[in-house]
Amino acid sequence: MQIDLKGRTALVTGSTQGIGAAIAAGLARAGVRVGVNGRNPERVERSVAELDQEVPGASWVPVPVDVTTQEGADRVAEMLPDVDILINNLGVFGAADPLEISDEEWRRYFEVNVLSAVRLTRLFLPGMTERGWGRVQYIASDSAIVTPAEMIHYGMSKTALLAVSRGFAKQAAGTGVTVNSVIAGPTHTGGVEDFVYELVDRGVPWDEAQRAFMREHRPQSLLQRLIEPEEIAHMVVYLSSDQASATTGGALRVDGGYVDSILP
Numbered sequence: 001m002q003i004d005l006k007g008r009t010a011l012v013t014g015s016t017q018g019i020g021a022a023i024a025a026g027l028a029r030a031g032v033r034v035g036v037n038g039r040n041p042e043r044v045e046r047s048v049a050e051l052d053q054e055v056p057g058a059s060w061v062p063v064p065v066d067v068t069t070q071e072g073a074d075r076v077a078e079m080l081p082d083v084d085i086l087i088n089n090l091g092v093f094g095a096a097d098p099l100e101i102s103d104e105e106w107r108r109y110f111e112v113n114v115l116s117a118v119r120l121t122r123l124f125l126p127g128m129t130e131r132g133w134g135r136v137q138y139i140a141s142d143s144a145i146v147t148p149a150e151m152i153h154y155g156m157s158k159t160a161l162l163a164v165s166r167g168f169a170k171q172a173a174g175t176g177v178t179v180n181s182v183i184a185g186p187t188h189t190g191g192v193e194d195f196v197y198e199l200v201d202r203g204v205p206w207d208e209a210q211r212a213f214m215r216e217h218r219p220q221s222l223l224q225r226l227i228e229p230e231e232i233a234h235m236v237v238y239l240s241s242d243q244a245s246a247t248t249g250g251a252l253r254v255d256g257g258y259v260d261s262i263l264p
């Protein structure tokens, strides 16, 4: 399958590292002009330089903006007025005792993980429907389906994204715009690598450490290794393609079989 998205523009929120950076690289390889986003201007510049080494000659737009406010969303719209592919990747996560999570923290998870994605969708969906082509995606998590006891606030935000995605897909019905969410499972990012080494002896080589981590702490994974960010990106690039034109309103799993369920 040849995925050619030349002439399209994407915004990938939270793309200076991890899954977002892999999605940015994957879309750029398919010919997309990609808005690389993070809060810190130097980090955004550094990421663009690294991405440019990875995908030489690609077209990048640095978007050093905190996208969790209306003001931030408006600034993004000034920098990238015509987004064809919106990837709502930004998401914060962290463990907390459910009885200790403050109202403020509950609101923060909703604001960052859900409302910022809703705002950007509200901003860019009308242009996509007018042009008769567009792709909106939300990066959800296995935690959207299996609520972790130690991350109820995170699980809540990811479950909400599935509803948001399904709802906006209905709003975009019949327009040529597709809206989907991607359910990512445990993925090999910097933060997760640190987390693995908190639980497994630091002296152990990475492959062995992640195997021990999966065996002892994530036994329900059928993959029995962490997912590489590129493996999430492949699904996102496919869903962004013309070839995926009949997939909308869906929640697609790239979770290594972690969620013990047939649907979704």
Ligand SMILES: NC(=O)c1ccc[n+]([C@@H]2O[C@H](COP(=O)([O-])OP(=O)(O)OC[C@H]3O[C@@H](n4cnc5c(N)ncnc54)[C@H](OP(=O)(O)O)[C@@H]3O)[C@@H](O)[C@H]2O)c1
Pocket: 013, 014, 015, 016, 017, 018, 019, 020, 037, 038, 039, 040, 043, 065, 066, 067, 068, 089, 090, 091, 092, 093, 139, 140, 141, 142, 184, 185, 186, 187, 188, 189, 190, 191, 192
């Ligand atoms: N890692 C996993 O195992 C896993 C599993 C399932 C789902 N997911 C989901 O996948 C997505 C990406 O996760 P990740 O682990 O790759 O993330 P990550 O490594 O924590 O990266 C977060 C990115 O977001 C940027 N960012 C943070 N706050 C921002 C803000 N207010 N405005 C703009 N950019 C901001 C960060 O850059 P700055 O700090 O410079 O702003 C960075 O580029 C999240 O939605 C997460 O819930 C992850």
